[in-house]
Amino acid sequence: MLHNLAQLPRYRGLIQSLVARELKARYRGSVLGFFWSFVNPLLLLLVYSIVFAYIMPARFTGGEEPKPFADAYPYGVFLFCGLLPWTWFASSLNESAGVLISGGNLIKKVLFPAEVLPIVTALANMVHFLLGLPILVLFLAYYRAPITLGELAWFPIIVLVQLIFTTSLGLLVAALTVHFRDIRDILSNVLSLWFFATPIIYPWQHAPDLGKWFLNANPFTHLAISYQEVLFFKGPFGHWRWLLALAAASLGLFLFAYFVFDRLRDTFAEEV
């Protein structure tokens, strides 16, 4: 396993070109092309804003609520801070589930490092996430969000932690789906439950006490809170202990996922 893991950096050229291919191929043939990377999150933001501003107005005026940076609570912007990374996470996992099966030709017919496929999936979706950021920045600038440089320095770290976490789960999901195709179907439901069990459409402080304990056990909670604290809420970044703990856990998870993947590797060519 460690030997294979050590090989991973050698594939960076391959990973790089596959990510580029993934991005190029995705919008090939559509009129707006790359523009969709911006338009998609914008539309998503619009939908959620309409739902929670007009259809089911969210009332977040609890006592211990941290002060947002503006008087008028720009709920859409809050939402966006959690939604954008979640989209990256969820679509990575969804795509990972099918990636070995659809890439079966490569695995069966060419000597090809299979772990590259879920990694490429996570990275390609990260690029989409990064391309969505300008929209968020635009809104933050519009509401004059008081972001300090000190806080902003945490941002790449959060992204990195999420990348490791997403890749780890992607590897697991990809490897197991080869043997149990059911995972593909279960996964989308698990992810929508997971979405609501994460403080993305509501702030963490609004959860009941019992729910808070539960939310703390959810790794993505800490990513969402980190994004929100850095980008949305006033004040210094207070969640860093959790974030670093999650970083450590993610590294552990990555080793575990890679171990599982490596053990199952030889069965891929026969099963896909």
Place this chain on the structure above:
Amino acid sequence: MANAIELTNASKVYRRFAHRRQFATLKSALLSRSLVRDLRPDETFTALNNVTVSVPRGQTLGVIGRNGSGKSTMLKLVAGITKPTSGTVKVNGRISALIELGAGFHPEISGRENVFINGIMLGLTKRDIAARFDEIVEFAEMKDFIDAPVKTYSSGMYMRLGFAVAIHVDPEVLLVDEVLAVGDEGFTHKCLDKFAEFKRRGKTILLVTHSLGMVERFCDDALWLDGGRIKGSGDPKRIVGAYVTDVEKREERELAATDAKARHDANAVVVSPDEPASAVLPDNPVDTATAAGDMFRAAEGRWGSREIEIAEVRFVGPDRESGHVFHSGDRVDIQIRLRAPLPIDDFVVGIGIFNADGTCCYGTNTYLEELAPETISGDAEATFTIESLDLVEGTYKVDVAVHKVDGYPYDYHRLLHTFRVKSRVKDVGIYRPRHTWGFSKNMRFKELREPRS
């Protein structure tokens, strides 16, 4: 000299799931708590069984064998795509596998981008590919289309581009699986030239093919796999010869089996002698010969009163052994054993030979050849000797019949007997006249071309 490829007692066992297993899912696995048991194969298929081969550096090994004999499995083991279940596989040097050409091409992006990505997958760097790019495109004959998305390519273009990339990886060990059928004659020649160049430059080639001519011409060694085991290895000419003989024997057995089945089926529906089926079916071989169109309607069958019975029909080849597969030009005897319980003085023996299209190639009988019947009684035998079986390659069906001069059938075997003609020369038609070519001095031919077999 070091070995480029070494297989030691390599076996590959595939799991084969029964239908129930195939649909085993996570849910059922969890519910029945048989997760571990389900992951364990209960039925296995040994694709490769204890194979030990070594290919010295710079040698070309041809692997032949029937479908399902383990050729591709062996190639996959050498390529490292699958691991052997037991034994070891060692390969020294960079491998390029021409197994699935263009595997990993992405349909939406251009040929140019795919060449780069494919090359990187095969272990080149971007710079390597850029340096070879023009050569690759030139080789694939794709100059005009290289910037079009791959999904617009024809399958031939796809394969050519895949081939071109794979062959420009500059491997030390080249694995080839039946890929020469990717282009027109010209492209195939280019591929062959490229192989020859590889050979000259001392690369190791493992060639899996059904083209026996290529094995004879190209390979230093041949390996014959059968049912996952090595059935023979060594000099290509010898191995190919042994393989061809074996294939003929197998065809022989298959033909004998289908023949026996046809006769058995025909016997099951014996037409009663009182109502001769000759009313609807052409009842003597000569009629059949003139009414070739009827062949399309006519099915295999057997009818007649059995006052004279055809007990057995055998084809006897030049080796004086009974068989079903002959070579064009062989001397073949058709031996017909007859049984007449009571003496009979009105009888005609006839033969008709039909090709797969149902065209009558030849038909005759003793009456047509002006042999007047006198008597037959007890066990008798008639032999129809074909001095030279001048037919082109193919499968032929034979009618054998005994009937009265007026056509009343004693025993009529309609298309119940089969033989096959094999030939090195793939000429066309039905009849091959004995022939030779002659040329004037100012008209010459090169050395004999590779015979396609």
